[in-house]
Amino acid sequence: MKASPTLTGNLQTVLVDLIELHVQGKQAHWNIVGTNFRDLHLQLDEIIDAARQFADDTAERMRALHALPDGRTSTVAKSTSLAEFPAGLIDTHDAIERVVAALEAAVGTMRKVHDEVDEEDPTSADLLHEFIARLEQFAWLVNAETMKPTAKVATPSKK
Numbered sequence: 001m002k003a004s005p006t007l008t009g010n011l012q013t014v015l016v017d018l019i020e021l022h023v024q025g026k027q028a029h030w031n032i033v034g035t036n037f038r039d040l041h042l043q044l045d046e047i048i049d050a051a052r053q054f055a056d057d058t059a060e061r062m063r064a065l066h067a068l069p070d071g072r073t074s075t076v077a078k079s080t081s082l083a084e085f086p087a088g089l090i091d092t093h094d095a096i097e098r099v100v101a102a103l104e105a106a107v108g109t110m111r112k113v114h115d116e117v118d119e120e121d122p123t124s125a126d127l128l129h130e131f132i133a134r135l136e137q138f139a140w141l142v143n144a145e146t147m148k149p150t151a152k153v154a155t156p157s158k159k
Helices: 005-031 037-064 073-079 092-120 122-143
Strands: none
């Protein structure tokens, strides 16, 4: 099978968000300070490892479909849907909010392209299912760091 331009574009969109998620995770990992530093520092390692693996899986799937992945920094910077992560030290609470937002943005991209991907290549859609499930789990785990036990229900983002 050879990927159509639509499938190639959709997988490329997922790829750049996964690369950016990995890079933002490292930025947070290196610069967080504050309460529960160690727990978040270690949790970020898990997210980073998953994002790197998912990016590699996506790029290799693209190559299997005779598409050319583009993971150059210039491409990622101009086409990611993730908001820019701030420079410098960041409090754990603020980092949690930003990491959850980045995870949700990456998932949002995957959900946005899912139906078109599934229509052309269910195998690639299966990868997206795996990525979505794991990234949503990470978002829940990270977000739980700042939730209060009085919270009734966590409200998902509207993206």
